[in-house]
Amino acid sequence: MAAIVNPPPIEALRGLRTKVAGPVFMAEDAGYDEARRVWNGMIDRRPAAIVRAVTVADIGPVIEAARRLRLPLAIRGGGHNVAGNGTVDGGIVLDLSALSRVEVDPKARTVRVEAGATLAYIDRATEPHALAVPIGVVSGTGIAGLTLGGGFGWLTRAYGLSVDNLIQAEVVTANGELVRTSATEHPELFWGIRGGGGNFGVVTSFTFRAYPLGPRILAGTFIYPKPRWTAALRAYRDWTAGLPDALTSIVTFMVPPPDWELGNEALMFIGFAWASPDVAEGQAVLERLRQAARPDVEVLDPVRWPDWQAAFDAILPKGVRAYWKNASFDRLDDSMIDAIADQAGRLTWFGTAADVHHMEGAFGRVPEDATAFPNRTARYWLNIYGYWGDPADDADRIAWVRGFAGAMAPHAMAGQYINFMGAGDGRDDRQKALAAYGREKLDRLVRVKQRYDPENLFRINHNIPPGVKAGG
Ligand code: FAD
Numbered sequence: 097m098a099a100i101v102n103p104p105p106i107e108a109l110r111g112l113r114t115k116v117a118g119p120v121f122m123a124e125d126a127g128y129d130e131a132r133r134v135w136n137g138m139i140d141r142r143p144a145a146i147v148r149a150v151t152v153a154d155i156g157p158v159i160e161a162a163r164r165l166r167l168p169l170a171i172r173g174g175g176h177n178v179a180g181n182g183t184v185d186g187g188i189v190l191d192l193s194a195l196s197r198v199e200v201d202p203k204a205r206t207v208r209v210e211a212g213a214t215l216a217y218i219d220r221a222t223e224p225h226a227l228a229v230p231i232g233v234v235s236g237t238g239i240a241g242l243t244l245g246g247g248f249g250w251l252t253r254a255y256g257l258s259v260d261n262l263i264q265a266e267v268v269t270a271n272g273e274l275v276r277t278s279a280t281e282h283p284e285l286f287w288g289i290r291g292g293g294g295n296f297g298v299v300t301s302f303t304f305r306a307y308p309l310g311p312r313i314l315a316g317t318f319i320y321p322k323p324r325w326t327a328a329l330r331a332y333r334d335w336t337a338g339l340p341d342a343l344t345s346i347v348t349f350m351v352p353p354p355d356w357e358l359g360n361e362a363l364m365f366i367g368f369a370w371a372s373p374d375v376a377e378g379q380a381v382l383e384r385l386r387q388a389a390r391p392d393v394e395v396l397d398p399v400r401w402p403d404w405q406a407a408f409d410a411i412l413p414k415g416v417r418a419y420w421k422n423a424s425f426d427r428l429d430d431s432m433i434d435a436i437a438d439q440a441g442r443l444t445w446f447g448t449a450a451d452v453h454h455m456e457g458a459f460g461r462v463p464e465d466a467t468a469f470p471n472r473t474a475r476y477w478l479n480i481y482g483y484w485g486d487p488a489d490d491a492d493r494i495a496w497v498r499g500f501a502g503a504m505a506p507h508a509m510a511g512q513y514i515n516f517m518g519a520g521d522g523r524d525d526r527q528k529a530l531a532a533y534g535r536e537k538l539d540r541l542v543r544v545k546q547r548y549d550p551e552n553l554f555r556i557n558h559n560i561p562p563g564v565k566a567g568g
Contacts, residue, residue: 104144104186105165115157118150118194131191132183134172135236138417138490139180139519143170146189149212152300156272158190159298163270163553170556171294174214174238178420178481179519181294181557182241190298192240200225200306206263208303211240219402228309228401230255233346235406236414243302244293245515245558246469248477250315250369250404251307253344253457259290259469260462261305267297270549274300288544291469291533293514294557295541296548307371314370314378315404316396318385324392325349325364325437331389332366333428336475341457342372343381349440350449353411358393362443366391369404416447416483419494421501422516423508424474428452432507436478439500447484448493450500453477468541470533471511478504479516510534514558525559532558 106122113120121131122145131146144167147158162169168187175182175193183189192212198221199208207229209218216235222228230251232242239258247258255261264278267285275297277286288296320328332347345368352358366385370378375398382396399407425432440450455474464472482497484490497518512532523531529538538560545552545562552562 104167106144108161108165109145109188112145112147112157112161115161116147116149116154118148118154121146121148132189133414134175134177134180134182135414135416136178136180136418137415137485138419139183141180141183141185143184143189144186146191148191148194150194152195152266152268152274155190155268155298155300158188159268159270159272159553162188163551168556169553171240171298171554172238173211173240174236174242175414176234176237177241178418178515179517179558184556187556192298192300193238195300200227202227205306205308206303207306208301209239210301211299213239215239215242215405216402219405222306223311223400223402225306226308226310227306229258229304229306230261231258231405233405233408234412235402235409239302240299241294242515244289244291244299246291246513248453248513248515250344250346251309251371252459253339253341253454254371255305255307256458256462257469258304259467260458262286262290263303263305265289265302266300268300269297270551270553284544285548287466288468288541288548290467291514292541292544292560295545295554295560297554308373309371310401312398313401313404314375314396315368315399316394317368318366318389318391319358319393319395320364320366320389321392322362322364322441324389325440326433328364328366328389328391329428329433329437330430331385333433335385335388336454336456339454339457340372340377340381342370342374342378344369344371344457345454347452347454348449349436349443350411351443351446353446360446362440364440411447412483416485417487417490417493418481418483419497419518420479420481420516421497421518421521422477422479422513423501423504424455424471424511424513425476425478425504425507426473426509428476429507432504435503435507439503442496442499445484445489448482448496450481451479453479468533468537470513470537471509474509474511477513479513481516482518517558525561528558529560
């Protein structure tokens with residue numbers, strides 16, 4: 097017998113228009129199709145209503161309606177969530193993209209960011225003050241989802257993750273209350289939102305520490321052809337031991353986009369950013385890598401920080417189909433390097449890539465129990481990010497991502513980054529949360545969830561179910 101699905105309460109949802117200042121998009125409205133689109137083109141959901149909040153006061157009525165009408169509620173910042181958690185079939189989407197003001201206090205070196213801002217807004221606002229906040233590397237990503245999961249980027253080794261630089265946040269909790277959270281106000285909530293995702297409430301603003309940087313920084317890429325990957329990766333591994341914190345690097349394997357004019361074979365790119373005004377020292381550090389593994393091609397120039405932050409935007413446009421997996425490692429031994437070269441060597445198409453992030457530095461000095469983000473002992477973090485255009489390629493591309501992750505699993509540590517996780521890999525919420533956080537952190541996250549969202553209103557995310565015991 098076919099399942100009986102309750103139709104969404106259309107009239108009640110139309111009633112939201114009288115309660116909020118922002119627009120409400122429903123299937124009947126022009127703009128609905130555009131409003132429901134998210135970055136991952138595989139995610140094609142039809143929410144009953146999309147409410148674009150234009151003031152913080154718009155959030156309360158949306159929470160109230162979702163509870164009263166018993167509808168699933170998805171919270172959206174930049175819409176870049178790979179698993180598609182910024183939208184939901186048949187429920188309400190609270191879209192915060194119009195709340196995007198960024199205020200810089202150059203004296204205090206702090207930056208207050210409204211939750212709908214994308215990374216580009218922050219870099220644009222801090223650049224005139226020669227300051228930067230540690231955030232991610234693709235400028236259209238939302239600050240909210242990025243920060244709530246962790247926030248990897250070109251300043252991770254110099255200053256830590258985005259969460260490590262969060263001073264306070266304002267959050268509307270499941271009961272509609274607006275609270276400020278910091279190390280001293282609602283400290284458990286503050287611990288939970290630094291890695292635990294959107295499980296505990298709707299964040300309306302984040303306040304970050306900022307650091308002197310730029311306006312130009314030394315950044316660039318060394319490029320290696322396939323026959324040299326193994327040797328170059330071994331040299332890279334040796335070079336990363338004992339590097340100054342100022343140098344953050346990411347190794348990327350991908351077929352370059354046609355307009356880079358680098359051919360159509362997969363290449364290995366070592367990208368780096370030097371977060372110090374001492375350019376001569378940065379050059380000397382890079383010269384050591386050059387001597388150990390001379391690149392076939394290199395691009396190395398002082399570059400404006402916002403330009404470097406947007407350098408890879410074009411290869412990851414909105415609407416591509418995507419499936420990602422990640423893993424953390426305490427080493428890169430020769431057998432792992434062989435496995436990475438073998439798996440990455442199977443890439444024959446443009447779109448889809450894998451990154452090895454070098455961690456340690458400021459990231460590694462944050463005590464494990466200081467934030468919900470998992471695994472501070474990781475020395476390297478692998479992100480396998482499948483993306484492609486043609487639905488006919490879905491099975492093949494997803495199989496490549498899974499095959500790569502499977503080959504690396506025997507070498508991996510406990511601890512996965514929720515922001516680099518795709519959807520639909522057959523694991524339930526508890527299994528995913530356990531793989532991400534481990535038992536101890538998951539138990540603590542569950543306690544925070546029980547206090548701030550016991551009914552699991554905020555469940556369209558990498559969910560921490562309030563009734564779950566990690567050990568259970
Ligand atoms: P959304 O889809 O809008 O939101 C994601 C989830 O965050 C929501 O489901 C919700 O659970 C939660 N959320 C969003 N806003 C709020 C809020 N105000 N209050 C409470 N919960 C909220 N990650 C990195 O660390 N570094 C990178 O360099 C990086 N680059 C990326 C590049 C691309 C092209 C993409 C697609 C992703 C990248 N990511 C990166 C991963 C990124 O951090 C996650 O996809 C993140 O979820 C995106 O956040 P968003 O606000 O854009 O997403």
